[in-house]
Amino acid sequence: MRYTSPRSADEALGLLAEHGAGAKVLAGGTDLLVALRHRTVEPAVVVDIKRVDDFDEPVRVTDDAIVVGPTATMGRLAELEEVRRRHVALVEAALTVGSVAIRNRASLVGNSCNASPGADTAPVLLALGATVTIAGPAGERTVGLDDFFLGPRRTACGPDELVTALHLPRPRPGSGSAFQRITRRRGVDLGTVSIAAVLGPDDDVALGMGAVGPRPLVARTRLGDHESTAAAVEHLVAAATPIDDVRAGSDYRRAMLRVLARRALDTAARRRDEEAA
Template structure:
């Protein structure tokens, strides 16, 4: 494995390098996905551009009532340990705390998790639930892309060859909200999800009526996705067991899982139903306990 190592000292310098090298230079953040592919010979690179010196991409910043901005280089450990994230996006903190194990969480970044575009990316469901916006930068300028439009397929995104993911912006959800992310693996650590399900529930004033329910899943289709038809079942309804059953069934219908070394398609469909039921109940309990703290 031989390649030229590029080590820009600023985002501006990195963008200039990416403009020149385009797809010939692969971006390295934590390297927990990229280096595995390079070592296994599944990917070839003339050059590798390390973002390690770009401290300007390593931040978690509250933007008050608007939401939270997270630099692409923030590690899973830092996301999981952040008080801001724990308060405002607890399901994202939960998801990052379930990526691999401590070593992977210390090295792996939120941006790398998204740009790698694995169907099993654990950070994707919570960010899909929150309608996150991604800032993609190039020497030509910046553009903002909704996370819903970012993934094109396994390991494929809308990133152009000269672009770098700079920031993930999580808008502030309105009202009383509870959310959770549940992941099923064959073991507790160092395991890619067999199925991951995130649910967010927004309550409508009272403790009973759901104004909105959102369901997002990983490892069940070529990209992480929202189960829009399953979500619609709860709109302006009081949550009852029959609705939970129906939504879990419909969410499974919206998935198109494959059979692979980790699980069969049939098992994955069963587990979507199980995790969906559990996640709805947990998100509902959290929404009911939600204290309307001001966002700082």
């Protein structure tokens, strides 16, 4: 394994183009180093992008969006005032990822590129309608996160491509969001089920769901189109296909989806009302 530390995005892309699937991008390393230890990946080249100096700044706040660069860590993101103001649920989710020490390394974009079905930040990013910018030999393209996640550990980012930014559109005025999850213990843990709800001003709902399918899922509806909130929740969670694994049984996951979805919706509604008040 060779280590490279390109200084520019072009140099990084050049390395990826040269080595293809033999190259692995290193941002925070919290997923990659575990994979290296277990030899589930054996790259010829590691491309450390933390010294690339022509990326956009790690986190850029504009009126319309928050643009998160590929090296911004969970810890940094959760500290930023504007992120905390606009995206409570994202902060809640980011603060469940590993420990303080892990969050000082783990990058939000890297975590998304790892495409774990249970990634705790994926549901909220999906529900917020995040998009990613993918740079490659043919230039840049923008992909909605829902189209980005293809399956377990598979994304729309090709081996010669690099996700250079993640865009979080500014929530419409009168929105509220919340994150909920179930774990096996109270301290640092992987989510058995994780849920994010984003409730818009017109009672439009986006529900992101983690660890209940081969990839993180999102479903959308309008509360008014259903007889009750419970019916809306049923509609939203219908797409989930949870499985049995060492962390939980599928029936428990399915039941928790409903409980957490309801709780997340209630909290999001409360936050929306509080903001309005």
